Amino acid sequence: MRVSVVLEQRFIHTPDGSTYDNGHATYDHWRRYLSVFEEVQVVGRSQAVTEVPAGFRRVDGPGVRFLPVPYYQGPLGLLRRLTGVSAALWRGLEPGEAVIVRLSGVLVHLAAALRWFRGHPFAAEVINDPYLGYGPDGTRHPLRPLFRTLLTELTRLHCRQAVAVQYVTREALQRRYPPAAGVASFGVSDVHLPPEAFADAPRVYQGRARHTVLVGSLEQRHKGVDLAVRALAVLRAAGHDLRLKVVGDGPLRPGLEALAQELGVAQACEFAGQRSTPAEVRRDLAGAELFLIPSRTEGLPRALLEAMAQGLPAVGSAVGGIPELLLPDTLAPPGDVDELVRAWGALASNPAQLSAHSGRNLALARTYADATLDEQRAGFLRSVRAHSRPQSPFPPARTS
Template sequence: MRVSVVLEQRFIHTADGATYDNGHATYAHWERYLNTFEEVQVVGRSQLVTAVPPGYRRVDGTGVSVLHVPYYQGPVGLLRRLPGVLRTLRRGLEPQDAVIVRLSGLLGHLAAGVRKAQGRPFAAEVVNDPYMAYGPDGTRHPLRPLFRVILTRLTQMQCREADAVQYVTREALQRRYPPRRGGASFGVSDVYLPPEAFSAGPRHYSQPAQLAVLVGSLEQPHKAVDVAIEALAQLRRAGQNVRLRVVGDGPLRPALEAQAEQAGVAQDVEFVGQRSTPQAVRADLDAAELLLMPSRTEGLPRALLEAQARALPAIGSSVGGIPELIPDEYLVPAGDAAALARVWGALAADPEALSRASARNLNLAHEYADDVLDRGREAFRQVVRAQTAVREN
């Protein structure tokens, strides 16, 4: 049986069809699906390129193929290419396939609709919360309120229609997007933490922490880098010796650099851009003494768990699945720079608290180790296969 996984990833491909990604959706990720299925078809947007940039790795390989959906950016871009996108999905999602759609991605929603029109089953993986992503503190698109209503309702409806649902959180996303009564439901993070992702032991702090790190895309304001810069400025004005490193890139970077300049902390904020390998990100985490995750919206953030696996103390906002990973004393309201500065300043100045947080975070991260989570992921995939076979008969 073939499984088709529909996701919102942006791939690139060369003229020979070889497909590449600079994130987690590479061959090593999809190869694990071959423990359950004979073939894997990855379905996502892909852009033709003449040369592969450094750091990109192959997506396709033995047993794994890619269905290239016409490339688009954002809801308006999708509308312009909608006929071609739908033709590709109808052609590529064969009735006998097992199909898993990742929500709330626009392509996943469309694929779920195609399966419903085919009278065929699908399963869902819920990886983010459109209600928060399109809330007042989320994207700045002028149609944000409309997208919030439509995508929230679609996600709720399609979770009820899916034969099985896997959530990246243990509780948070399940509350807003419950499965149908009696339906199969799994709470398994999509983080990838192989043995080499873990530090050998917790950190022992003997002096205050100076360097904080924030890891996230600068495509949208979801990661709240602006809030972190404002909090940094407050701490510097109060005389506290703290600095911030931002790992990630995107169109918001120039405005954030200008904000740091205007706040008088440009020399204290380092924008290092997008890292091309997990090893490079781990080097940034190892060099830092504290992680900030002041996001305006999240599912269960991989970057947070990756930092905790490096025994890094962390502060985060009380949204999505972050409270499942960080205790209340290190949670702040989303968008509240003053609260972030207060908690950041207190933790950074307390070596004993930093050492305790390091040990706690490393212990918790081991609960999300790849060999642990793979048991839940495999159980989900087995249910998807079995229910597709039942519908086929």
């Protein structure tokens, strides 16, 4: 049986049809689904390119194909191409296959609605929270309040309609978007932590943690990089010799670099750009002394777990699944620069606490290792398959 996975991610493809992504939606991620299904079809928007930019990795491969949906940007772009997008989903998602929608996002909600309209089952993976993502500190789109209400309610609806639901958190997303009564529910992170992702031992700190790293996309304001830059300026003005390295890229980068210049911390704030492989990101993590994740919205952040696997102490915002990973004294309310300054400065200045958090974070990250989570992920996929049996084109024979 084939499983099709619909997601909001934007992809690129070359003239030969090969598809690429600059995030986590690459072949290594999708081949996990082959433990239960014979074929995986990834469904998303894709834009044609002649050259593959640095930092992009292949999506398709043995057992994994890609179904391109006509490319668009934003709600108005979708409206202009709604007929073509709907037709691609209608033709590409076959009645007898398994379908998983990765919530939330406009394309995936459209796919879920089409499946429901046709009377065909679908399952859901909940990877983020639109209520927070479209909150006052999230996107600045003029229709933000409408999107917040609409996408939050659609996520709740489609979780209730799904035949199985997997959440990347263990508790946080389940509270806001519960499944229907009696529906199989799973709380399993989608992080990829093979054995080489782990440090051999916790770190032992003899002095302050001066070198902090933040890993995240600069596509939207969700990762709170602007908050990190402002907090860095306050801490350095107070005499803390701290440096920040931002790993990631996107359209917000020029504005963030200008902000660092404006606040006088450009020399202490490095924008390293996109990395091409997980090994390159691990080198950035290994070279840092503390990890920062001041997100405005999150599911369960993979980058934080990857940092913890390297034995990094971490400071983050109390949002989404982050409180499931970090202790209260290392958390700040989302969007609160003053509290971020407090938590960052306190931990970075305390070698004993840094060492203790390193050991604690490494031990917790080991509970998210691939070898531990793969069986739980397979349980979700087996449930999806069991509720997605191919349908016979003939009605059952009547019995007298």
